[in-house]
Amino acid sequence: MYFYLPVALTSINSFITVGIGLIVGILTGIFGVGGGWLITPLLMMLGITPTVAVATGANQMVASATSGAYAHYKLGNVDFKMGWCLLIGSFFGGFIGAGALKVLTAMGNADFLIKITYVILLGIVGAFMLMDTLFKMRRRHTGHYERGDSKPAGFLKNLPLQIYFEKSAVAHSLFVPIFLGGIVGILAGIMGVGGGFLMIPVMVYMLRMPIHVVIGTSLFIILFTSIEVTFLQAYTNHSVDFILAVLLLLGSTIGTQIGVFFGKRLKGEHLKLFLAFILLAVALQMTLQLIMRPSVLLAIAGNH
Amino acid sequence: MRKIKNQKSKIKIVAFIIFEFLILNSALAGELSAQLTTKVSHDRIKIDFFYHGSEVNVSGVSGHGTDIVIKLTSPEGHQVLRKKAKVAGLLWMNVGELEFDRTSNLYFLHSTQKINDIVSQDEMDRYVIGYPALKKHIEVAQVKDEDEKARWFNEFVKFKELSRLYAISFGQIILNQTDSGQNYSIKLNWPYQAPIGEYLVTVYAVKDKKVVEKAEARMIVEQVGIVKTLANMAKNNGALYGAISIVVALIAGFGVGIIFRKGGGGH
Numbered sequence: 001m002y003f004y005l006p007v008a009l010t011s012i013n014s015f016i017t018v019g020i021g022l023i024v025g026i027l028t029g030i031f032g033v034g035g036g037w038l039i040t041p042l043l044m045m046l047g048i049t050p051t052v053a054v055a056t057g058a059n060q061m062v063a064s065a066t067s068g069a070y071a072h073y074k075l076g077n078v079d080f081k082m083g084w085c086l087l088i089g090s091f092f093g094g095f096i097g098a099g100a101l102k103v104l105t106a107m108g109n110a111d112f113l114i115k116i117t118y119v120i121l122l123g124i125v126g127a128f129m130l131m132d133t134l135f136k137m138r139r140r141h142t143g144h145y146e147r148g149d150s151k152p153a154g155f156l157k158n159l160p161l162q163i164y165f166e167k168s169a170v171a172h173s174l175f176v177p178i179f180l181g182g183i184v185g186i187l188a189g190i191m192g193v194g195g196g197f198l199m200i201p202v203m204v205y206m207l208r209m210p211i212h213v214v215i216g217t218s219l220f221i222i223l224f225t226s227i228e229v230t231f232l233q234a235y236t237n238h239s240v241d242f243i244l245a246v247l248l249l250l251g252s253t254i255g256t257q258i259g260v261f262f263g264k265r266l267k268g269e270h271l272k273l274f275l276a277f278i279l280l281a282v283a284l285q286m287t288l289q290l291i292m293r294p295s296v297l298l299a300i301a302g303n304h
Numbered sequence: 305m306r307k308i309k310n311q312k313s314k315i316k317i318v319a320f321i322i323f324e325f326l327i328l329n330s331a332l333a334g335e336l337s338a339q340l341t342t343k344v345s346h347d348r349i350k351i352d353f354f355y356h357g358s359e360v361n362v363s364g365v366s367g368h369g370t371d372i373v374i375k376l377t378s379p380e381g382h383q384v385l386r387k388k389a390k391v392a393g394l395l396w397m398n399v400g401e402l403e404f405d406r407t408s409n410l411y412f413l414h415s416t417q418k419i420n421d422i423v424s425q426d427e428m429d430r431y432v433i434g435y436p437a438l439k440k441h442i443e444v445a446q447v448k449d450e451d452e453k454a455r456w457f458n459e460f461v462k463f464k465e466l467s468r469l470y471a472i473s474f475g476q477i478i479l480n481q482t483d484s485g486q487n488y489s490i491k492l493n494w495p496y497q498a499p500i501g502e503y504l505v506t507v508y509a510v511k512d513k514k515v516v517e518k519a520e521a522r523m524i525v526e527q528v529g530i531v532k533t534l535a536n537m538a539k540n541n542g543a544l545y546g547a548i549s550i551v552v553a554l555i556a557g558f559g560v561g562i563i564f565r566k567g568g569g570g571h
Contacts (some may be wrong), residue, residue: 004496006527006534011496047467047497059549066557073548074565112391123567131455199475227550237536243353249553251561258331290395298385298456298463301401 007241008052014247016046021060021251028064028252028265029071029259031275034196034222035061037282039248047298048244055233055240056248063249064256065223070261072216079167079213080175082203083220089181090195090225092186097189104190118191119286124291125201125281132205133272168209168217180206181193188225196222197279204272211268313347338516339367339485342507347523349494353530356495361522362505365482370509370516371422372477372488376412377504385463396525402456405443410498411464413472414490416479424513431508431515434474435461468495497564498523502528 007115020042025033036057043053072078104110159173180202188195199298210270234240264273321439345361362374382405389399415422419434428437439457439488464470480487488507502524509517537545 002354004351004353004355004531005540006531009497059553062550062553063557063560065430066554067561070558071564112395115395128319162443203416230550230553231543231546234538234549235542238542240538240546240549242534242552243543245553246556250360253556254564257555257560257564272428288398290397292396294388294396296463296466297388297459298402299388299398301384301386 002040003243003247005241007047008048008056009241010047012046012048012176012244015197017244017247018190018251021064021248021253023251024060024248024256025064025067025252025255026259026262027278028061029068029256029261030263031271031278032196032200033216033223033275034073035064035252038294039182040072041285042161043244045094048160048241050179051233052241052244053239055230055237056244058198058229058233059240059242060248060252061208061222061226062230063102063245065219065226067253068256068260069216069219069223073213075212075216075260075264076167077212077216079165079179079209079217080220081163082165082168082207082209083175085174086181086184086203086217087221088225089178089183090185090199091261092219093182093185093187094189095185097186099189100186101190102181114191115261115286115290119283119290121187122197122279122283122286125198126276126283129204129272129276129279133216133269137269137273151178151286165209168207168250169211172207172241174236177207195225197282200275204220211271212264215263215271223278339369340507340509340519341365342505342519342521344505344521344523347492347521349523349525350526351496351527351531353498353504355496355531358494360492360494361489362492362507362521363487364507364519365485365486365487365518366507366509367511370486370511371416372437372479373413373415373419373423373508373515374490375431375433375506375508376410376492377408377503377506378410378498378501380406380408383409385460387459400446402447403425403445403446404460407442407460409501409505410469411438412470412492414476414492415474417490418474418478419472422510422513423508423515427513427515431506431510431518455553468497493524498525500527523563 001013003014004011020039024039027033027038036054039057039060040050040053043057044050048056055211069078101110101114104113115179152216159175161174162171164171181199184195184198184202187198199221200214200218203217204211209217230240266274342362342364346358347362349358349360362376366372382403384401384403386398387400387402388396391397391399413419413434419428423433425436428434429440432438432441438453442457442460444453444456447456461465461470477488479483502522505521505523507519507521508515509519526532534545
């Protein structure tokens with residue numbers, strides 16, 4: 001059955017769209033990533049312009065992140081205290097990032113620098129995660145919940161306002177998650193992408209949180225960032241397609257629950273391994289997109 | 305003196321009669337030669353919730369021995385597109401914008417035979433029939449020479465054809481001979497990608513590679529119902545539209561979460 005989309009100005013097969021939502025939802029539920037990296041190119045293949053694809057993807061993410069964060073909350077996997085600290089940091093970091101983007105754009109060739117940096121960053125983080133997990137697996141360092149070191153090392157220990165985060169079973173100065181959230185916010189602001197991909201490695205390796213709590217907390221953070229993106233896109237660019245978002249979220253909300261169901265059955269290191277593969281796959285997809293000649297050398301300019 | 309006056313009034317009457325005769329004659333002659341008519345069957349397309357394109361029939365009558373060219377266009381305007389090129393000799397990226405002036409967002413051309421066989425290049429240029437004529441007609445800013453213009457025009461046509469907004473075909477027009485002339489008709493698939501607005505249908509009757517007659521009709525594509533309401537709301541009341549979109553997503557997310565929990569999806 002086809003539906004006409006009032007903002008995307010195109011007709012779309014509802015079954016395919018719900019199916020895309022379902023797949024993205026499953027990945028969101030298992031790995032705690034937003035899914036914009038998958039949903040945007042898939043929607044573009046269906047004839048949706050990039051602006052509408054990004055904005056509407058964020059709208060459906062509100063639903064799948066709510067669905068997923070709620071399910072993880074019930075499983076005891078959301079560290080709200082840590083989530084709020086990271087959110088505060090990334091909120092202010094986002095402003096700095098947006099400002100930095102303006103400066104970079106004014107300097108020229110910003111697009112080139114940003115894309116290259118993003119691909120390299122994803123590649124490095126993905127490769128590191130892959131090697132680290134494989135190394136630990138080889139040493140038979142297994143366990144369903146991989147608890148991190150609750151004592152921060154070096155000078156971090158001496159920072160003021162040390163807080164114990166019960167859910168994650170780690171202690172950090174309040175400034176650490178706020179600062180790290182700020183760094184992710186700056187990068188996300190410059191690159192114009194959701195910070196999920198960077199936030200997860202930061203939580204795993206720098207904040208030393210257990211992977212299942214990382215996923216639940218990541219969804220909690222994505223919920224807020226996707227609300228912000230949806231509102232800004234609807235208000236400034238008028239690019240959120242309500243009908244498309246409803247079709248996607250029909251699939252993604254259910255998919256997320258399925259994802260959470262499977263995710264809780266996966267071992268922490270397997271989750272890390274899959275996450276590393278996803279990061280590398282996205283980096284590879286972006287590299288191919290940049291290297292291969294596009295079929296048409298023209299595209300719709302600016303906003304929809 | 306009186307005789308001269310009478311003579312003048314007689315001359316006036318004769319001149320008037322000749323003038324009237326000429327006007328009547330030319331009007332009659334015009335009526336006789338104006339055989340080309342056109343009609344669009346579905347001239348008001350309504351985009352509703354289940355819209356997936358439409359079907360448009362263009363038909364009419366033309367004189368014996370003429371070929372038919374049917375052109376569908378949207379009003380000409382200014383279009384800005386992003387251009388992609390290789391950066392650092394390796395990566396394909398957006399490298400700026402190209403402005404196309406005097407272009408139609410939609411351009412369909414259908415003819416009874418291959419267009420080059422029935423219309424001369426001069427006539428095609430004059431009436432903007434076919435891609436070569438369109439290339440001459442369109443203005444592309446930021447290009448250095450004709451070669452660069454031709455290259456980007458080809459990309460422009462490729463881009464439009466992929467969006468199903470530009471198409472050229474021949475041999476699809478059905479001709480039926482009658483005693484007084486011939487009936488022509490074509491059934492067109494109207495793409496759902498064509499946006500709302502007014503479209504012009506121009507039919508040319510051609511003979512000896514020249515356009516001998518032209519007829520026009522108009523059609524309108526408009527949004528109705530929920531599609532129109534949502535499109536207007538997104539455009540004119542973005543804050544409320546955004547807020548509703550977020551609230552619906554939140555409710556859906558929670559709703560499904562609760563249903564699954566009750567259904568035994570959670571612990």
